[in-house]
Amino acid sequence: xxxxxxxxxxxxxxxxxxxxxxxxxxxxxxxxxxxxxxxxxxxxxxxxxxxxxxxxxxxxxxxxxxxxxxxxxxxxxxxxxxxxxxxxxxxxxxxxxxxxxxxxxxxxxxxxxxxxxxxxxxxxxxxxxxx
Amino acid sequence: xxxxxxxxxxxxxxxxxxxxxxxxxxxxxxxxxxxxxxxxxxxxxxxxxxxxxxxxxxxxxxxxxxxxxxxxxxxxxxxxxxxxxxxxxxxxxxxxxx
Numbered sequence: 262x263x264x265x266x267x268x269x270x271x272x273x274x275x276x277x278x279x280x281x282x283x284x285x286x287x288x289x290x291x292x293x294x295x296x297x298x299x300x301x302x303x304x305x306x307x308x309x310x311x312x313x314x315x316x317x318x319x320x321x322x323x324x325x326x327x328x329x330x331x332x333x334x335x336x337x338x339x340x341x342x343x344x345x346x347x348x349x350x351x352x353x354x355x356x357x358x359x360x361x362x363x364x365x366x367x368x369x370x371x372x373x374x375x376x377x378x379x380x381x382x383x384x385x386x387x388x389x390x391x392x
Numbered sequence: 393x394x395x396x397x398x399x400x401x402x403x404x405x406x407x408x409x410x411x412x413x414x415x416x417x418x419x420x421x422x423x424x425x426x427x428x429x430x431x432x433x434x435x436x437x438x439x440x441x442x443x444x445x446x447x448x449x450x451x452x453x454x455x456x457x458x459x460x461x462x463x464x465x466x467x468x469x470x471x472x473x474x475x476x477x478x479x480x481x482x483x484x485x486x487x488x489x490x
Contacts, residue, residue, distance in 0.1 A: 286420045368420045368449040372427030385450040 410486030431469025
């Protein structure tokens with residue numbers, strides 16, 4: 262089973278749009294979920310929403326989370342810490358831009374790569390890994 | 393089009409036919425196709441490199457190969473023949489776009 266991808270943005274439109282790009286460019290072979298906005302419908306992120314998205318995109322191969330700014334990362338990390346023991350070690354928040362990272366991570370995941378390789382591919386966008 | 397290289401290395405080249413070139417969507421397709429093979433697959437914009445890992449989506453997108461550019465492929469491994477054919481076929485189809 263391929264690694265799943267979760268997209269977390271402060272904006273529900275960005276989260277949905279990034280997911281659209283993944284679906285159109287990469288296809289349906291990768292479990293995918295997105296969440297954006299706070300519970301009131303404004304800009305922000307919601308830990309419960311992130312946990313639900315992880316659940317939706319769950320894969321035994323793990324889940325890579327792509328986030329945008331500050332609070333998205335904090336909330337995503339908190340959501341991961343609240344997962345049960347069996348799942349916690351198989352979820353990673355990638356250090357990559359949310360839109361490009363989601364497409365690249367999903368492309369890598371669609372080839373059957375393991376979680377660390379999926380995340381590293383997305384992180385290459387920032388030059389975190391020398392080419 | 394195909395030149396037999398040293399054992400288990402196959403090389404071939406093709407001109408990028410589609411208007412938008414090797415932009416994001418074709419780059420994803422190229423990467424996905426390459427990942428279907430166990431061989432090491434690389435391409436370059438010049439016959440002598442520098443060689444780009446065809447299985448790396450970021451590196452493939454960075455190549456920014458435009459329409460009319462010649463892509464030089466090389467595949468090394470047990471399924472090198474099939475890998476090279478698939479890459480050339482995909483490129484010839486305009487990466488499924490045209």
